[in-house]
Amino acid sequence: MRADEAIEARLKVRRQLWPARARTAATALCLLAMALPAGAQTPPPASPPAQAPAPTDSQPAPPPPAAVAPAPAQVPAPPKPAEGSTQAPAPGGQAGPVSPLPPTASPAPDSHGQTVFGGEGAVLSPVPVMTKGGQSSWDEGYDSIVAALNAIAGEMKRLGLSEAGQPMVVYTQSDDAGFEFEAQIPFSGATTAKPGEGVKLGASFNGKALRFQHKGSFSDMDDTYEQIANFLDARNIIALDNLYIEQYRTDPRTTAPDQLVVDILVPVR
Known part of the structure; x- marks a missing residue:
């Protein structure tokens, strides 16, 4: 003007x-x-x-x-x-919509792994395992897990198979009273015989997961799980329902329950 x-x-x-x-x-x-x-x-x-x-x-x-x-x-x-x-x-x-493009990388597990107590993205490949299911109260949880792993090791030895990896525990259900789980030990070798004592042949989880590490006692692991839940909620990460995997870097059969080193794997969509 x-x-x-x-x-x-x-x-x-x-x-x-x-x-x-x-x-x-x-x-x-x-x-x-x-x-x-x-x-x-x-x-x-x-x-x-x-x-x-x-x-x-x-x-x-x-x-x-x-x-x-x-x-x-x-x-x-x-x-x-x-x-x-x-x-x-x-x-x-229109460049604004371009800036939301970075928000499109956030669902990738690898983009969330560097900020919380060593958590990181991982892609798990299936390996052959021998498994045994069970259920337990929280107070007897550690002993129940050790008993299941011992049963697997006994059947593996009977069948002439060898342990080929760290023992794992897959949690499938849980409530205030207790939990249901599946103990797993990777193996190598071949056999035509079938395992007994409730032990089965199977494969480990296959897919994307977030890995968190817990160091300390079995009873204190609840605090680590609470931090994991907060981590997922803060980033709107959707985990597979009722499925958590613990990979024991220290064998529960030979390690004191207050000196554990455990990788907690959270499968994600």
């Missing part, structure tokens, strides 16, 4: 200048006419007044400025690009 006002102001000045120039020319002609009769009263001097309009008409100079006047009329064109520039932010606004 300031540019338009400046243009209009210039046009007003020009409109004021052209009549002023005309009046100046007319005044000069009148003075000339008055001077001529003083020397001699002849009709020809009267003709110069008749020619006075001619000078005003013969002044082609005014038309060129008039031609300049259309140019200012075209000056408003620059403001139109300015209006177009107001539309330029619209494409820039």
Whole structure:
């Protein structure tokens, strides 16, 4: 609007200048006419007044400025690009959706592994395991797990198989009274015989998971699970329902229950 006002102001000045120039020319002609009769009263001097309009008409100079006047009329064109520039932010606004693209990497497990007590993303590949299911109260949980692992080890030895990895415990159900679990020990070797004592052949979990580590006693593991729950909630990570895997870096069969090192694996979608 300031540019338009400046243009209009210039046009007003020009409109004021052209009549002023005309009046100046007319005044000069009148003075000339008055001077001529003083020397001699002849009709020809009267003709110069008749020619006075001619000078005003013969002044082609005014038309060129008039031609300049259309140019200012075209000056408003620059403001139109300015209006177009107001539309330029619209494409820039589309960059906003581009910034949410980083929010699209957050579901990947690997993007959440560096901030909470050594948690990290992992992709678990299945391995052959011998398994034994069971259930227990929380007070007897550790002893029940050790008993299941001992039963698996006994059947593995009977069948001529060898342990080929760290023992694991898969929790499938839990409540205030206790939990249901499946003890697992990876093995190597082959056999045609079937295991007994409730032991079965199977495979370990296959898929994405988040890995957290617990160090300390079995009873204090509840605190670690609470931190894991807070971690998942804070990042809107969806875990598979009722499925937690404990991989024992220290064998529960030979380690005191207050000196455990356990990787807690949380399968995620």
